[in-house]
Amino acid sequence: MVNAAIALVLAPLAAFILIAFMTRRTEALSAMVGIVAAAASLVLSIGLLVGVLADPAGAHESIKWLSIPAIGHFRGLEISMGVLVDPLSATMCVIVSLVAFLVMIYSLGYMKGDPGFSRYYAYLSLFAFSMLGLVVADNYFQTFSFWELVGLCSYLLIGFWFEKKSAADASRKAFITNRWADFGFMVGVLLLFQLFGSFDFTELSTVIPLAKGGAMLPLIAALIFIGPLGKSAQFPFHVWLPDAMEGPTPVSALIHAATMVAAGVYLIARGFILFASVPAVMEGMAYIGGFTALFAASIALVQKDIKRILAYSTLSQLGYMFMALGVGSMSAGMFHLTTHAFFKALLFLGAGSVIHATGEQDIFKMGGLGKKMRITAWAFTIGALALSGIFPLAGFWSKDEILLASLRSGHVGLYVLGLGVAFMTAFYMFRLIFTAFGGASTEGLRAHESGPAMAIPLLVLAALSVVAGLIGSPWFERAFGFSFGSFIFFGEGEKSRLDLTTAAISSLVAVGGIGLAWIMYGKKLIKAERVAAAFGPAYRLLDHKFYIDEIYGWIFARVMLAGGRAFDWIDHKVIDGLFDGLGAATRATGRKLRLTQSGRLQGYALVIFGAVAIAALALSTDLLGGLLK
Amino acid sequence: MLGLNHYLVLAALLFCIGFIGAVAKRNAIAVLMGVELMLNGVNLNLVAFDRFGNHAEPLGQAFAVFIVAVAAAEVAVALAMILTLYRKRGNTNVDDLEGLKW
Amino acid sequence: MESFLFYAFAALVVISALAMILSRNLVHSALYMAAAFLGMAFVYLLLRADYIAVVQILVYVGAISILFVFGIMLTKRDRMDGSNGFNRYGIIAGLVGLALFALLARAVTVAGASRAAPPADVPQAPAGGSAVAISNLFLGQLALPLEASALLLLAALAGAVVIGKGREKSKC
Numbered sequence: 001m002v003n004a005a006i007a008l009v010l011a012p013l014a015a016f017i018l019i020a021f022m023t024r025r026t027e028a029l030s031a032m033v034g035i036v037a038a039a040a041s042l043v044l045s046i047g048l049l050v051g052v053l054a055d056p057a058g059a060h061e062s063i064k065w066l067s068i069p070a071i072g073h074f075r076g077l078e079i080s081m082g083v084l085v086d087p088l089s090a091t092m093c094v095i096v097s098l099v100a101f102l103v104m105i106y107s108l109g110y111m112k113g114d115p116g117f118s119r120y121y122a123y124l125s126l127f128a129f130s131m132l133g134l135v136v137a138d139n140y141f142q143t144f145s146f147w148e149l150v151g152l153c154s155y156l157l158i159g160f161w162f163e164k165k166s167a168a169d170a171s172r173k174a175f176i177t178n179r180w181a182d183f184g185f186m187v188g189v190l191l192l193f194q195l196f197g198s199f200d201f202t203e204l205s206t207v208i209p210l211a212k213g214g215a216m217l218p219l220i221a222a223l224i225f226i227g228p229l230g231k232s233a234q235f236p237f238h239v240w241l242p243d244a245m246e247g248p249t250p251v252s253a254l255i256h257a258a259t260m261v262a263a264g265v266y267l268i269a270r271g272f273i274l275f276a277s278v279p280a281v282m283e284g285m286a287y288i289g290g291f292t293a294l295f296a297a298s299i300a301l302v303q304k305d306i307k308r309i310l311a312y313s314t315l316s317q318l319g320y321m322f323m324a325l326g327v328g329s330m331s332a333g334m335f336h337l338t339t340h341a342f343f344k345a346l347l348f349l350g351a352g353s354v355i356h357a358t359g360e361q362d363i364f365k366m367g368g369l370g371k372k373m374r375i376t377a378w379a380f381t382i383g384a385l386a387l388s389g390i391f392p393l394a395g396f397w398s399k400d401e402i403l404l405a406s407l408r409s410g411h412v413g414l415y416v417l418g419l420g421v422a423f424m425t426a427f428y429m430f431r432l433i434f435t436a437f438g439g440a441s442t443e444g445l446r447a448h449e450s451g452p453a454m455a456i457p458l459l460v461l462a463a464l465s466v467v468a469g470l471i472g473s474p475w476f477e478r479a480f481g482f483s484f485g486s487f488i489f490f491g492e493g494e495k496s497r498l499d500l501t502t503a504a505i506s507s508l509v510a511v512g513g514i515g516l517a518w519i520m521y522g523k524k525l526i527k528a529e530r531v532a533a534a535f536g537p538a539y540r541l542l543d544h545k546f547y548i549d550e551i552y553g554w555i556f557a558r559v560m561l562a563g564g565r566a567f568d569w570i571d572h573k574v575i576d577g578l579f580d581g582l583g584a585a586t587r588a589t590g591r592k593l594r595l596t597q598s599g600r601l602q603g604y605a606l607v608i609f610g611a612v613a614i615a616a617l618a619l620s621t622d623l624l625g626g627l628l629k
Numbered sequence: 630m631l632g633l634n635h636y637l638v639l640a641a642l643l644f645c646i647g648f649i650g651a652v653a654k655r656n657a658i659a660v661l662m663g664v665e666l667m668l669n670g671v672n673l674n675l676v677a678f679d680r681f682g683n684h685a686e687p688l689g690q691a692f693a694v695f696i697v698a699v700a701a702a703e704v705a706v707a708l709a710m711i712l713t714l715y716r717k718r719g720n721t722n723v724d725d726l727e728g729l730k731w
Numbered sequence: 732m733e734s735f736l737f738y739a740f741a742a743l744v745v746i747s748a749l750a751m752i753l754s755r756n757l758v759h760s761a762l763y764m765a766a767a768f769l770g771m772a773f774v775y776l777l778l779r780a781d782y783i784a785v786v787q788i789l790v791y792v793g794a795i796s797i798l799f800v801f802g803i804m805l806t807k808r809d810r811m812d813g814s815n816g817f818n819r820y821g822i823i824a825g826l827v828g829l830a831l832f833a834l835l836a837r838a839v840t841v842a843g844a845s846r847a848a849p850p851a852d853v854p855q856a857p858a859g860g861s862a863v864a865i866s867n868l869f870l871g872q873l874a875l876p877l878e879a880s881a882l883l884l885l886a887a888l889a890g891a892v893v894i895g896k897g898r899e900k901s902k903c
Contacts, residue, residue: 599727602652602660606820609648610827613834620838631734634839636778639741641835643748643767645828650752653824655816658757658802662764665795666748669771672783680778687861690783691868697783697790698880702887704795708802709895715806724818 001051001059005083005136008044008093011037012100012129019122027117031108034121038101038128045093048085056487058086060202062138075197084138084201087488088334092135092266095341099258100128102457106349107250109453110356120160120248127153131259135266139199140189140224143270147185147227147263151178154260158247170246177240181230188223191216192274205273221278224271225285232264232318235292239549241315245307249352252307256314257345265321265337272330272490286326286406290414293319297424301431302542305361306351309432313387314344316421320402323414329405330490336402338484339394339468343386346461350380353450353458354436363436370437373449377437379458384433386465388426388510391503397469401485404502419509426513434521636677644670657711657721661704668700737777744770757803757814765796781860 015037023029052058062082070076104124111120130153134146152175159171193199195216196207211217228234233241244255255261268275268285275281296315303309317340324333353376354369355361370377386393389400399422406414449455470476477483520526533539544550643666650663672693679689715721747767754760768791775784807814869877 600724600818601726602723602818602820602824606652606824606827609652609831613827613831616834616838631737631777635737635741636774637839638836639744639774641832641839642745643771645832645835646745646748646752648831649824649828650748652827653817653821654752655818656757656814658799658806659752659760659815661802662751662760662799665764665791666751666767669768669791673771673774676775676778676780676783680780686868686872687780687864688868690780690861691865691873693780693783694786694865694869695876695880697786698884701790701795702884704798705887705891706894708798709891711802712805712895721806 001048001085002061002083004044004048004051005059005085005089005093008041008048008097009083009129009132009136011040011044012125012132015125016122016129019118019125024118024122030118030121031104034125035101035104035108037125038097038104041097041128041132042094042101045090045097049090049094052085052087052090053487056087058084058090060084060086060138062200075194077193078197079141079199080139081142082138082200083136085136088266088269089135091334091338091488092262093132095262095338096128096131096135096258099254099341099345100124100131102345102460103250103254103349106253106352106454106457107248109451110250110352111248114248116160120157123153123156123160124251124254127157127254127259131263134263138201140192140201140204140271141199143267144182144186144189147231147267148182150231150260150263151175151182154178154244154255157251157255158244160247160251164246167246170240170243173243174240177237178230181226181228181237184223184225185227185230188220188225188227191220191223195220201270204271208273208277211277217274218278218280221274221281222284225268225275225281228264228267228322229288230264231267232261232322233315234264234288234318234322235295236548238292238296238315239552242308242311245305245311249307249348249355252311253345253348253352256311256348257341261314261318262337262341265318265325265333268322268325269330269334269488269490272325275325276328276490282326282328284326286323286411286414289319289322289324289326290417291319292316293323293421294417294424295319297421297428299542300428301424302539303428304364306354306363306366306432306436307348307361309363309428310344310347310351313347313425313428316425317344317387320399320418320421323418324402324405327406327409327411327414328490329401329409331485331488332398332401332405334488335472335484336398339386339398339465339472342461342468343383343394343465346379346383346458346465347387349454349458349461350376350383353454354380356450356454357448363432366436367439368437373437375449375455375458379462380437381433382462382465384429386469388429388514389422389506390510390514391507392466392469392473394465394467394469396503396507397472400499400503400506401472403506404499407502419506422506423509423513426510427517430514430517431521434517438522633677633681636673636680640670640673640677642670643667643673655722655724657714657723658708660723661707661711665700665704668696672696733777737774740770740773740777743767744774755815756811757807758800758811760815761796761799761803764799765792768792768796779861782862782865 012034015033018033019030023033060082062080064078065081066077066079068077104121107120107124111117114120127150130146130149134143134150137143137146155171155175158174159168161167162171189199192204196204196211198204198207208217230237241256241261245252247255275285293316296312296319300309300312300316303312317336321333321336321340324330324336353373354366357373357376358366358369360366382393386395389395399418403415403418403422406412406418472484474483477486541547647663647666647668647670650666651660652663654660654663675689675693675696679687679693682689711721718725744767747763747770751760751763751767754763768787772784772787772792775781775787
């Protein structure tokens with residue numbers, strides 16, 4: 001099991017190295033290498049999952065990698081490298097490698113003819129490697145390393161078309177935002193080690209419950225929690241994700257579905273014991289998640305760019321996941337992560353297909369695409385239905401789990417908020433569909449169905465979006481004796497259940513959202529412009545994404561740049577002055593000392609003999625005692 | 630009574646005079662003379678120790694003979710070099726030789 | 732008697748050596764050097780090292796001094812006055828030399844006190860002088876070093892010829 005896990009992590013790395021150093025010039029070969037490696041990872045992951053299903057105990061193996069002994073009262077450092085295979089990591093491996101594999105196949109069509117084709121596949125492979133490495137890591141240190149690698153890969157891929165200024169800016173924004181969050185994560189991990197002397201997840205899970213009541217623990221949990229906030233783009237670190245649209249669309253699919261943003265949720269699930277022992281952090285997590293869900297969904301209501309709508313939808317769905325984790329249901333959070341991975345990848349790849357066909361991203365400039373791009377339209381609609389939580393598609397099951405979990409844990413406010421978000425989600429998704437795919441076709445818009453390389457992944461993901469939710473359904477449990485909740489859980493396994501009231505309410509809400517969208521954008525019974533005019537200030541607020549970017553921009557321009565200038569001055573005048581002074585002093589001394597090197601042999605001989613005399617005098621003071629004393 | 634010390638002090642004196650000659654003279658030939666004097670001082674040391682030491686065979690004297698041979702070889706080569714130097718520069722001033730720097 | 736002879740010869744050696752380095756005339760220096768070498772030969776005789784004394788006279792006084800005079804002759808053709816001045820290190824060199832001597836003399840007087848007199852079992856040189864014993868050594872135990880020094884002399888001879896001849900002369 002461990003060997004399979006190691007192999008499935010290393011396969012994409014091998015692909016990256018191969019592409020980077022050998023097949024870079026042969027584009028077709030590069031793509032082949034990447035796809036074969038991803039396929040190998042996928043097969044191994046499925047094997048791993050089957051193995052874990054048979055034996056949920058999984059496997060854990062680690063080697064000591066670096067060991068620094070304790071010095072005085074400074075604690076020594078022990079870093080190990082290991083592989084942890086359990087239901088959580090095995091499931092995650094399957095999701096990551098599956099989405100990566102499909103995205104790579106899809107990219108064959110989408111990225112065709114791009115000058116950076118090989119580079120693209122190299123990055124994708126590296127991305128898959130980083131994420132898989134993060135998933136199977138068995139300790140916080142290793143997780144942090146891969147966490148940073150994931151960040152690097154997202155930087156590389158968002159800025160893939162780096163000659164475009166907006167892309168370069170977006171990649172920098174993603175990287176810097178994540179750096180802020182990662183700093184919290186890093187400090188938290190170091191404090192954690194300081195407190196418990198171990199990075200190991202398994203070890204920590206036995207130690208942390210015993211340490212309850214420690215004053216440090218809430219601080220550590222809060223600091224580590226900042227990391228996922230950044231990676232999973234929760235408020236207030238959400239600003240990078242919408243801008244990440246600048247990367248190629250398949251990359252967005254990868255980032256939004258399986259790799260980058262999933263890392264944050266995964267880390268919380270992985271270290272759930274830590275957060276679960278600090279109720280305050282859990283509450284904060286739930287409310288930040290809920291707030292982000294509402295906040296992002298409301299922004300998505302008014303966006304015009306197809307990818308931006310999907311991006312805010314991702315933010316909102318990640319908020320859902322955080323909410324689920326925050327109210328204590330790790331199963332629900334991970335379940336939503338799983339189903340969301342499928343339908344969000346589907347939606348992004350569908351959007352990519354539309355963009356690839358039309359070269360247009362503004363949904364109001366599209367229209368009638370349903371007739372021209374049948375496969376894409378159907379797949380997209382399935383994805384939207386799944387996202388809206390329509391029975392029996394994937395989103396229905398996982399969203400209900402979350403709503404149920406928040407209700408059962410007594411967070412009625414969050415439950416109502418979740419319902420509101422569900423309504424908005426259904427509304428903005430079908431606003432998109434009715435506008436872009438329905439209605440009359442816009443004149444001059446060329447569109448065609450995409451080739452098989454792009455269509456097949458869409459179909460596979462559409463199928464998965466339909467059935468993936470069933471693994472959390474009572475029927476599945478009845479048929480196979482287990483379900484998602486009893487496979488991945490924290491504390492006690494959760495029986496899968498279908499609360500008919502909750503299901504009915506959420507379905508009604510979703511249908512209501514779709515209906516409103518149909519009225520406004522399908523039939524155009526209510527003019528959207530008039531609604532916008534009626535709620536003028538609110539509309540503008542949403543359209544400008546609550547002015548968060550502007551606020552950050554102001555903070556950056558005023559506070560950061562001023563601070564930067566101050567530091568720049570210190571650096572140039574004080575620090576540089578110090579070192580320049582040292583340099584000048586050395587040079588001056590050298591200029592003087594140089595003169596002793598006269599080049600005259602006799603001078604040298606004199607110095608040698610004088611030195612010998614002095615040395616003899618110094619060494620033989622005992623013998624010559626009388627002379628010196 | 631004459632002891633080992635007398636010879637050793639004489640040798641040291643010779644060595645130091647030779648050293649001053651070798652280091653402080655301007656002419657290359659004079660420098661060479663100083664070096665010869667130093668070698669003689671060393672030779673005197675060897676012979677004196679041979680005499681006052683308790684040896685069956687006069688190894689110290691034999692060593693002194695070797696030094697004489699090496700000194701002769703050295704003088705021959707060094708004088709040849711001084712000759713070349715003179716041919717090249719027109720004098721035998723060691724002061725002007727400043728090649729051995731940085 | 733022996734003491735008197737030693738001091739006399741030592742005085743000859745030291746005065747000649749000092750005169751050698753202090754003389755402003757290079758030729759005079761060479762002559763003083765020969766005198767110092769000669770004095771050394773007598774000191775060797777006092778040490779019952781008659782073979783070395785003879786070698787000293789033959790090689791140093793006879794050959795090396797003449798070599799120096801040849802060297803001077805070949806490089807200095809104008810007036811000899813002031814041909815042998817001190818360089819800029821004169822005073823420092825004198826001080827270092829004195830310090831070195833003080834150190835050595837002190838070391839000798841502190842450490843060599845126990846060996847004030849020659850061993851009693853060698854009161855007189857053996858018949859035939861020290862030459863017999865040394866030649867026995869050279870032809871037996873030290874045969875190989877002797878051959879090596881012969882080789883060194885040969886190499887020095889060849890080297891001196893090559894260097895002294897110079898590049899431009901080799902064309903002729």
